[in-house]
Amino acid sequence: KAGVTQTPRYLIKTRGQQVTLSCSPISGHRSVSWYQQTPGQGLQFLFEYFSETQRNKGNFPGRFSGRQFSNSRSEMNVSTLELGDSALYLCASSLTGTGNTEAFFGQGTRLTVV
Amino acid sequence: DAKTTQPTSMDCAEGRAANLPCNHSTISGNEYVYWYRQIHSQGPQYIIHGLKNNETNEMASLIITEDRKSSTLILPHATLRDTAVYYCIVRVEDDMRFGAGTRLTVKP
Numbered sequence A: 001k002a003g004v005t006q007t008p009r010y011l012i013k014t015r016g017q018q019v020t021l022s023c024s025p026i027s028g029h030r031s032v033s034w035y036q037q038t039p040g041q042g043l044q045f046l047f048e049y050f051s052e053t054q055r056n057k058g059n060f061p062g063r064f065s066g067r068q069f070s071n072s073r074s075e076m077n078v079s080t081l082e083l084g085d086s087a088l089y090l091c092a093s094s095l096t097g098t099g100n101t102e103a104f105f106g107q108g109t110r111l112t113v114v
Numbered sequence B: 001d002a003k004t005t006q007p008t009s010m011d012c013a014e015g016r017a018a019n020l021p022c023n024h025s026t027i028s029g030n031e032y033v034y035w036y037r038q039i040h041s042q043g044p045q046y047i048i049h050g051l052k053n054n055e056t057n058e059m060a061s062l063i064i065t066e067d068r069k070s071s072t073l074i075l076p077h078a079t080l081r082d083t084a085v086y087y088c089i090v091r092v093e094d095d096m097r098f099g100a101g102t103r104l105t106v107k108p
Helices: none
Strands: A006-007 A008-013 A020-023 A031-038 A042-050 A053-057 A064-068 A074-080 A088-093 A103-105 A109-114 B009-013 B019-024 B032-038 B047-049 B061-064 B072-074 B084-091 B102-107
Touching: A008 A020, A008 B084, A020 A088, A020 B084, A020 B102, A042 A064, A042 A074, A074 A088, A103 B047, B009 B019, B019 B032, B019 B084, B032 B061, B032 B102, B047 B061, B047 B072, B072 B084
Parallel strands: A008 A109, B009 B102
Antiparallel strands: A006 A020, A020 A074, A031 A042, A031 A088, A042 A053, A064 A074, A088 A103, A088 A109, B019 B072, B032 B047, B032 B084, B061 B072, B084 B102
């Protein structure tokens, strides 16, 4: 069974640009959540989607957005990139997004903003 | 904010059991205790989870106190490859709030 796949693995962007990251969940999983990891702030929750609807949202500015498609694949978008957006972006998928279903992480996309 | 507290770092001798504690004194009745680990900035790896009862799988054992205010992850025979940051999380949905975790170093 394939795991959670994130593309691309590495990305370099310039300040002011926008970026789209992709996450393909484990087959059959309907919940996808996104996290940002930086050395200073650690792992922080961005948002979670279930059946194409955003169900939970963390404390990030509106420049960070996401969506989920009918096949459960998800994308997140960051507009007007800032240097501080440089981070490892991780997505996790789970069957239902509830406490008793394990969430599995992808390997992440490392974004560098220059 | 994370609802758990863990020691910043721990050492363990190779081949010995590693016991990683976690406090979650404000845990709600429907929140599960989850453990993940992260090696070299790879994606966090799921280890084990539980609600009330102790749990065991091929990787580890999870001991949850009767009042559910704390738990211990046990790696029965630690190897060098178990060196990682271990995160304890309480979770009811997929908005997991991670703390700083415990950096476990397994030494030969």
